[in-house]
Amino acid sequence: SQQGEEDPQALSxxxxxxxxxxxxxxxxxxxxxxxxxxxxxxxxxxxxIRSNEREKHSGRLRVTLDTSKxxxxxxxxxxxxxxxxxxxxxxxxxxxxxxxxxxRLSVIA
Amino acid sequence: xxxxxxxxxHLVMGMTxxxxxxxxxxxxxxxxxxxxxxAKKPLELMxxxxxxxxxxxxxxxxxFSPECPNSSHLFLHLHTLQPEDSALYLCxxxxxxGRTNExxxxxSGTQLSVL
Numbered sequence: 001s002q003q004g005e006e007d008p009q010a011l012s013x014x015x016x017x018x019x020x021x022x023x024x025x026x027x028x029x030x031x032x033x034x035x036x037x038x039x040x041x042x043x044x045x046x047x048x049i050r051s052n053e054r055e056k057h058s059g060r061l062r063v064t065l066d067t068s069k070x071x072x073x074x075x076x077x078x079x080x081x082x083x084x085x086x087x088x089x090x091x092x093x094x095x096x097x098x099x100x101x102x103x104r105l106s107v108i109a
Numbered sequence: 110x111x112x113x114x115x116x117x118x119h120l121v122m123g124m125t126x127x128x129x130x131x132x133x134x135x136x137x138x139x140x141x142x143x144x145x146x147x148a149k150k151p152l153e154l155m156x157x158x159x160x161x162x163x164x165x166x167x168x169x170x171x172x173f174s175p176e177c178p179n180s181s182h183l184f185l186h187l188h189t190l191q192p193e194d195s196a197l198y199l200c201x202x203x204x205x206x207g208r209t210n211e212x213x214x215x216x217s218g219t220q221l222s223v224l
């Protein structure tokens with residue numbers, strides 16, 4: 001299916017460390033997007049990477065895309081307690097955005 | 110603020126009640142979406158409206174009835190719900206649908222509890 005699947009399901013790190021989350025999917029896509037959700041709130045768009053791009057940066061975020069492996073990773077550098085949230089990948093192909101179950105990131109101060 | 114406002118933020122209803130969720134976007138977008146988010150499950154796309162016309166309906170039970178009177182407003186009418194319908198209902202908007210590289214802007218959601 002087009003649905004992305006994040007790994008790990010949960011991640012706990014110390015403030016200042018880097019956090020890496022992975023997303024795998026099964027069909028061809030036009031783009032892959034990462035969203036963030038604070039507890040009980042809506043999702044906020046972080047970054048979009050097109051299928052012909054391999055890497056993209058935005059502030060402390062770095063996203064990679066490997067279409068041959070059908071996988072993407074989100075790296076958050078120098079994490080802060082405020083980065084604590086759930087992170088979702090979403091893939092766009094022949095249907096509207098399809099979201100995975102998310103990775104729950106806890107950054108401990 | 111994302112420019113997408115949902116009301117109410119919390120809703121408790123009995124299985125025989127009728128209630129409506131409201132979503133309003135101030136972004137000038139032409140597409141609006143309803144998603145359902147249940148614990149430990151992926152976001153489920155329920156309905157998509159583009160230019161006020163329903164373009165996607167993902168086998169949602171008829172006890173959920175969407176309405177899009179104009180491109181800025183979206184409603185989800187609820188009646189005779191089941192306890193398993195308890196979830197966070199998220200509204201989102203985008204410039205258009207059916208076009209690639211669109212990103213979604215979400216509201217804060219309505220946390221629905223069905224007793």
